[in-house]
């Protein structure tokens with residue numbers, strides 16, 4: 001059953017492309033207009049059957065759409081919102097997929113003067129270390145969480161439509177306060193990415209690096225897979241969720257220092273306690 005007549009996706013990459021594929025597969029959208037900077041990427045999205053047509057001009061892409069999804073890196077959102085403002089009607093529902101929510105709300109407020117009631121901030125907690133439309137797939141959101149962080153003035157009907165759109169992809173949708181979202185994601189997603197990038201960078205700078213990577217075992221691969229993620233996207237996330245990331249990073253640095261001291265002092269009890277607690281938490285989480 002058609003839920004959306006015309007949908008515009010600005011940023012037809014991993015997330016935007018996967019959303020388009022999932023909605024097409026679910027048969028809930030008539031036409032999908034893609035928008036981006038690179039015509040070759042957009043043509044590829046047509047060739048792959050992800051979108052129906054494309055525009056490189058945001059205002060033209062948005063014209064006549066019921067719903068607009070902004071799926072570009074968070075640092076590019078303010079400029080996109082400014083362009084959407086010139087073309088979207090008051091009835092056009094606007095949503096985003098950005099990994100940080102406080103900064104995206106700040107960006108739309110800067111573009112519009114205030115946050116429009118038709119804007120529903122969103123974040124699918126799903127992804128891979130790959131980028132671009134070629135990495136997109138319809139099943140990315142199956143049984144994965146999507147968090148919406150509407151404000152007090154957000155239109156209820158717009159929230160319902162965005163919720164239904166995500167549910168049609170197979171996702172489980174919940175709502176959260178903006179700051180709570182940014183604190184939770186700083187700990188569960190942003191810090192692990194920061195650590196993976198930092199660890200690989202440190203090891204790659206060691207003299208023995210050729211040997212280190214040659215003998216890298218499963219643990220190294222598991223821990224560092226996400227260091228293959230897009231640097232620009234993660235740069236934007238780090239600078240746009242700075243306070244929450246710094247807070248959890250400082251806490252982690254203290255704990256790591258304590259663990260280092262325990263190793264230096266042969267404090268087996270401390271080391272075993274940390275490892276046992278961590279294993280119990282990880283085992284419980286992965287059940």
Ligand code: NAP
Pocket residue numbers: 010011012013014015016035036037038039041042071072073074076080097098099100123124125126127128129130131132133230233237
């Ligand atoms: P991606 O695969 O690199 O896709 C981003 C798309 O945005 C590209 O297709 C690019 O198109 C377009 N784009 C970039 N800058 C633009 C601009 N200034 N104007 C118009 N289009 C622009 O990245 P992604 O992983 O889908 O991430 C997109 C968003 O989803 C980000 O905000 C990210 O925080 C969020 N997110 C990512 C994940 C994840 O794990 N990857 C998970 C949840 C949420 P062109 O090639 O044409 O420039």
